[in-house]
Structure formats: C-alpha cells, structure tokens
Amino acid sequence: MLEIKNISKIYGKEIAKVVALNNVSLRVNEGDFIAIMGPSGSGKSTLLNIIGGLEYPSSGEVILDGKRIDNLDEKDFVDIRRRKIAYVFQQYHLFPSLTALENVMLPLTFCGTEKGEEKALETLKEVGLEGRAEHKPSQLSGGEQQRVAIARALVNSPSLLLADEPTGNMDQKMGREILGLFYRLNKDGRSIVMVTHNPEIAGHAKEIIVLQDGQIADKISQKGGRQ
Amino acid sequence: MRLYQMVVKDITRRKKRVLYASVGVVIGVATIVAVLTIALAGETSINSQLEKYGANLMVMPAISNIDVGLGGLSLGTLAVGENRIPEDKLPEIREITDGLIREARGIKAEGNIATIAPKLYVNAEINGTSVVVAGVDPQEEHKLKTWWRVSKGRYLQTPDEALVGATVAELLKFNVGDRIALNGREITIAGILEETGSNEDYQVFVPIETVQEAFDKEGLVSSIDIRALCSACPTTEIASAINGKIPGVRAVAVKQIAETEMGMLEKINRFLLALAGITLAVGCFGVVNTMMTSVHERIKDIGIMKAVGASRNQIVKIFLYEAIIIGVAGGFLGYVAGTLLAYIVGPLIFGGVAVSYVPQYFLPSLVLATFVAIIATVYPAFRASKIKVADSFRSL
Ligand SMILES: Nc1ncnc2c1ncn2[C@@H]1O[C@H](COP(=O)(O)OP(=O)(O)OP(=O)(O)O)[C@@H](O)[C@H]1O
Ligand SMILES: [Mg+2]
Numbered sequence: 001m002l003e004i005k006n007i008s009k010i011y012g013k014e015i016a017k018v019v020a021l022n023n024v025s026l027r028v029n030e031g032d033f034i035a036i037m038g039p040s041g042s043g044k045s046t047l048l049n050i051i052g053g054l055e056y057p058s059s060g061e062v063i064l065d066g067k068r069i070d071n072l073d074e075k076d077f078v079d080i081r082r083r084k085i086a087y088v089f090q091q092y093h094l095f096p097s098l099t100a101l102e103n104v105m106l107p108l109t110f111c112g113t114e115k116g117e118e119k120a121l122e123t124l125k126e127v128g129l130e131g132r133a134e135h136k137p138s139q140l141s142g143g144e145q146q147r148v149a150i151a152r153a154l155v156n157s158p159s160l161l162l163a164d165e166p167t168g169n170m171d172q173k174m175g176r177e178i179l180g181l182f183y184r185l186n187k188d189g190r191s192i193v194m195v196t197h198n199p200e201i202a203g204h205a206k207e208i209i210v211l212q213d214g215q216i217a218d219k220i221s222q223k224g225g226r227q
Numbered sequence: 228m229r230l231y232q233m234v235v236k237d238i239t240r241r242k243k244r245v246l247y248a249s250v251g252v253v254i255g256v257a258t259i260v261a262v263l264t265i266a267l268a269g270e271t272s273i274n275s276q277l278e279k280y281g282a283n284l285m286v287m288p289a290i291s292n293i294d295v296g297l298g299g300l301s302l303g304t305l306a307v308g309e310n311r312i313p314e315d316k317l318p319e320i321r322e323i324t325d326g327l328i329r330e331a332r333g334i335k336a337e338g339n340i341a342t343i344a345p346k347l348y349v350n351a352e353i354n355g356t357s358v359v360v361a362g363v364d365p366q367e368e369h370k371l372k373t374w375w376r377v378s379k380g381r382y383l384q385t386p387d388e389a390l391v392g393a394t395v396a397e398l399l400k401f402n403v404g405d406r407i408a409l410n411g412r413e414i415t416i417a418g419i420l421e422e423t424g425s426n427e428d429y430q431v432f433v434p435i436e437t438v439q440e441a442f443d444k445e446g447l448v449s450s451i452d453i454r455a456l457c458s459a460c461p462t463t464e465i466a467s468a469i470n471g472k473i474p475g476v477r478a479v480a481v482k483q484i485a486e487t488e489m490g491m492l493e494k495i496n497r498f499l500l501a502l503a504g505i506t507l508a509v510g511c512f513g514v515v516n517t518m519m520t521s522v523h524e525r526i527k528d529i530g531i532m533k534a535v536g537a538s539r540n541q542i543v544k545i546f547l548y549e550a551i552i553i554g555v556a557g558g559f560l561g562y563v564a565g566t567l568l569a570y571i572v573g574p575l576i577f578g579g580v581a582v583s584y585v586p587q588y589f590l591p592s593l594v595l596a597t598f599v600a601i602i603a604t605v606y607p608a609f610r611a612s613k614i615k616v617a618d619s620f621r622s623l
Contacts, residue, residue: 109228
C-alpha cells in the first residue's frame with residue numbers, strides 16, 4: 001500500500017549540513033507491523049515524518065496506493081491525513097482544554113462531520129477508555145492519554161497508523177498495555193509503522209528495520225510477530 | 228461538534244489565557260473611550276457655557292470703558308464718551324439684525340425675529356445697602372434668560388414690580404410681597420430668582436420704564452443684548468453692520484468674546500483629541516503585538532491540528548473565531564473601563580465638569596476591537612499555518 005523509494009533527507013547547508021536519511025527504500029504492505037529501531041539521531045523520526053507527510057524528502061519518492069504523494073502540496077495532503085494515514089506522538093499532543101471525547105472528535109470536526117460523538121465514543125471504547133470520555137488530559141495518566149491519542153488517530157479509520165515512540169514516556173507496564181493495543185489494532189487489519197527504542201516492543205512487530213546513520217542497516221522479518 | 232463550537236469550548240475553558248490575550252484590546256479601547264468621553268464632556272461644557280451667555284451680540288455705548296495701563300501694568304478702567312444709548316436706536320438695531328438674519332436664513336415672514344433686550348443699570352440704595360438695579364424689558368428678558376427659574380412668587384407682570392436675585396434676597400431678607408423704595412418710588416417684590424451662579428444673583432430686576440422714570444433716565448439704556456436664536460446666524464456681520472450704521476454704539480458678537488475666554492478649554496480639548504488619535508494608533512499596535520504573540524505561542528497547536536486533519540483554512544478560521552470572541556469581549560470591557568476612567572479623570576481635567584457615558588461609543592468600541600483583533604490574528608495565523616507539522620513541534 002505504501003512504498004518509499006530512494007528517499008534522502010538533508011537538513012541545512014554546507015557546514016551545517018546533516019544527512020538525516022540516505023537513500024532509504026521501504027515497503028509497507030496491508031496488515032504490516034513494522035518497528036523502526038536505531039540509535040538516537042539515526043533518522044527514525046525523519047523517516048516516519050516523511051511517510052506521514054509531516055516533512056518533505058529532499059529526493060526520492062513516496063507512493064501511496066499507487067500514487068506519488070511526496071510532491072503533493074499542502075491542500076492535497078490534508079485529505080491523506082484525514083482518510084489514510086494517522087499519527088501518534090510520543091508526547092500525546094492532546095489539547096488540554098478539551099475532554100478526551102472532544103479530543104477524539106477533533107479529526108471528525110475537521111472532516112466536517114457534525115455528529116461525531118457516537119463514532120468518537122465508540123473509538124474510545126475500542127481503546128478501553130469509555131469511562132473517561134469527559135476527563136481532561138490532565139486528569140488522565142500517561143498511558144490513558146496515549147490511548148486517547150490513539151483513539152484520535154483511529155477515529156477516521158485510517159489504513160496506516162504511524163507512531164513515534166508511543167511508549168517512550170511511560171513505564172514498562174503501561175508500555176505493554178499500549179503495545180497490546182497496537183497489536184490488536186494490527187490484528188484487526190491496520191498497518192502500523194512504529195518507531196521504538198524498546199527491543200521487547202519491537203519484538204512484537206512482524207518486521208524490524210534498523211537504521212544507522214540515515215541508512216537501513218538491517219531488516220529482520222519475524223513471521224507473524226511474537227505473541 | 229462544529230469548528231466554532233470547539234473554539235467556544237476551548238476558549239471558555241482557557242479564560243485566563245484569553246483574558247491575557249485581550250488585555251491589549253481592553254487597554255487600547257479603554258484609553259480611546261476615556262479620552263473621547265472626556266473630550267466630549269469638555270466640549271459639552273464649553274457649549275453649555277456659551278449657551279449661558281444667552282445673548283449672541285452685545286451693544287454698548289461707544290468707548291464706554293478704556294483699559295488704562297502702562298506697559299503690562301493695569302491701572303484700571305476709565306469711562307470715556309457717552310455712557311448710555313438713546314432708546315430710539317432700538318428700532319434701527321432691530322431692523323439691521325432681523326434684516327441680516329432674514330437674508331442669511333432665507334426667511335420671508337414678517338415680524339420680529341431676534342430677541343432684543345435693552346438694559347438700564349443703576350446703583351440704588353435699598354434698605355441702606357447699595358444694590359445694582361437692572362431695568363429690563365420683561366418679555367424680551369424672559370426670552371433671553373432661558374435658564375431663569377423663579378423660586379418664590381412669580382415673574383414680572385406690572386410696572387411696579389421687582390424680581391430679586393437669590394443672593395440679594397438672602398442678604399437683605401426679602402420676601403415676596405415686600406415693598407421697597409427705589410429712589411423714592413415704591414415697588415413690590417413679585418418673585419425671587421433661583422441661584423444662577425452669575426452676577427444676576429446680586430441684581431434686582433425691574434421693568435425698564437420704571438427705572439428710567441425713577442432715576443430720571445427717560446429714553447436711555449446702558450446696553451442691549453441681542454439673541455439671534457440660531458447657531459448659524461451671522462452675528463459677526465450683524466455686529467459690524469450695527470457698528471457701521473449707528474454712531475455712538477459699539478456692537479460685539481459674544482462669539483468673539485467667548486472664543487478668547489473658551490480658548491483655554493478648547494486647547495485642552497484639542498490636545499485630548501490629538502491624544503485620542505495617538506492612543507488609537509498605539510492601542511492598535513499593542514493589540515496587534517499581543518495577538519501576534521498569542522498566535523506564535525500556539526504554533527505547536529497549529530501543528531497538532533494539521534497532523535489530525537485540519538486544513539489551513541480551518542486553522543485560520545479557528546483563529547478568526549477566537550479573534551471575534553476576544554474582540555467583542557475586549558471591546559466590551561474596554562468600553563466599560565474607559566468610561567469609568569473618564570468619570571474619574573474627566574473632572575480633574577475640566578474642573579468638575581459632569582462626565583456622562585456615551586452610548587454611541589459602545590458599538591464602535593466593539594467593532595474597532597474586533598476589527599483590530601481580526602487583523603492582528605488572522606494574518607499571523609495564516610502565515611503560521613504554512614509551517615510544516617514537524618517544524619511546529621520543534622519550534623518550542
Ligand atoms: N529540522 C532539522 N534541522 C536540522 N537537523 C535536523 C532536523 N531534524 C532532524 N535533524 C537531524 O537529523 C538527524 C536525524 O534526526 P531524527 O530526529 O530523525 O533522529 P531519531 O532517530 O528520531 O533520533 P531520536 O531517537 O533521538 O528521536 C539528527 O542528526 C538530527 O539532528
Ligand atoms: Mg525521534
């Protein structure tokens with residue numbers, strides 16, 4: 001469903017030049033669960049951002065469902081963010097003034113869906129938070145906040161879910177819970193690409209990609225992932 | 228949930244921050260409203276004082292007084308020339324005055340137009356005290372002194388009656404019905420005037436014929452007050468026409484006197500208006516500044532909104548709604564604060580002038596505040612919405 005071909009990303013110029021990605025190619029098929037690992041600064045976030053259209057590559061192609069999207073302008077990308085690719089961040093990035101339910105409804109609001117409440121509640125239920133709908137993010141634990149963020153990403157039923165260290169801010173127990181959630185979502189048919197430092201979490205993926213200095217150093221296939 | 232509903236929810240839960248963002252609007256609008264309200268109060272007081280002059284023109288005997296002085300040193304005044312005006316000049320004065328008003332206003336109708344009130348001032352000894360007695364034409368004087376209120380008794384009706392100023396009545400313990408001798412002629416006190424705060428409080432008003440007879444001044448008047456009864460009447464032209472055609476008198480338009488007397492107040496007022504203009508500019512600048520800062524502080528929010536599917540249009544719209552709410556709230560608060568400020572500061576500037584709130588400033592306050600808030604928000608928001616999501620997270 002998604003393919004990136006010979007992607008490079010260079011930040012800055014001349015003396016300040018940083019090659020964040022160097023000629024990276026990758027395929028994400030339907031139902032995939034890919035974990036991206038690698039040392040800090042190896043280009044993991046950059047890669048994920050380019051896949052999600054949060055950043056443009058310096059060269060190379062990003063092809064989604066047979067169509068190039070790396071050269072799309074803002075306007076056309078809005079549609080992809082609304083329907084196909086959703087993002088989960090390490091810092092959750094919820095709006096503190098809105099309740100869990102309202103945060104989840106936000107993507108529906110941007111899509112112009114007026115009566116999104118039912119759908120949003122349903123999605124909150126899917127992440128096990130139906131009892132916290134009226135809570136503000138500040139009244140929720142880190143794991144719960146991340147689940148709200150995941151519900152927000154899921155509410156428009158995207159086919160690809162991108163997550164940048166989604167468990168980076170929580171302890172192991174909570175991290176496992178979140179991972180379990182991703183695992184279930186993947187089993188239900190969603191493709192997932194996740195950046196993580198945690199080998200245990202990566203171990204659950206179907207494929208591990210190891211980045212090093214902006215290049216793919218290793219690809220490890222784990223048929224079906226570890227249960 | 229619609230976009231504006233989300234903005235309203237968001238804003239009502241971030242009251243403090245929104246209030247902070249609107250501080251600039253409030254201060255700007257408050258200063259402008261305060262300055263304009265004070266300026267208007269000043270102007271109203273100038274106009275009402277002009278109104279109090281009653282007459283638009285004064286006719287006096289020519290060269291009645293000369294200021295005597297050496298260099299800048301005043302040695303008092305010296306009366307020179309004829310001290311009274313012959314009464315038979317009155318019809319001529321009326322003819323000139325009414326004629327010029329007719330011409331200026333295109334009036335065809337016959338009959339008297341201007342109020343022409345002759346006066347004869349004499350000093351009289353009443354109950355052993357020296358008092359200024361003013362002989363007046365009761366009808367014309369009544370039309371001229373619109374602010375007169377008779378507190379006790381009634382207005383002048385018959386020749387042998389007197390209307391007494393408030394202070395005289397108090398000092399000499401006059402009551403309605405008391406009889407007083409005016410140079411041997413006995414008259415009755417018909418009424419006592421309410422205090423006016425002018426020298427009228429120290430005078431006794433008696434029909435002019437009575438005064439002329441009692442003091443042997445038949446056919447003479449001291450001065451003539453003319454009220455043209457229209458603000459656009461050519462008083463200066465009338466004055467020069469009278470001066471040119473009638474020898475022995477000197478006519479002055481009160482406007483000319485008032486202008487110098489009111490000059491100071493006018494200057495303060497003009498200064499305030501200039502201040503209002505500057506405030507407007509500074510206020511707008513302040514608003515633009517705070518609002519731009521608040522947009523900038525929310526770059527990350529803009530990134531998140533984009534990441535979850537907001538278009539640039541929607542982001543601009545969100546800030547537009549916010550600007551409207553901030554503008555209306557800030558305009559309202561600013562109007563109230565500015566009016567309060569005017570009530571406190573106004574009397575200090577214009578010496579006890581009565582400041583009153585100006586409802587006509589309310590709507591413009593809201594409109595101006597909203598307009599400035601929109602300009603100050605939407606443009607930076609439009610620019611900020613260009614940012615790449617990844618960069619917006621890094622910006623903090
Ligand atoms: N906007 C930018 N400008 C300049 N250099 C950048 C920018 N973003 C990233 N980089 C550089 O690109 C390289 C890759 O960054 P990236 O954030 O992708 O690393 P990462 O693998 O996600 O690291 P971490 O595990 O610490 O999150 C780093 O050397 C980083 O300093
Ligand atoms: Mg990273």
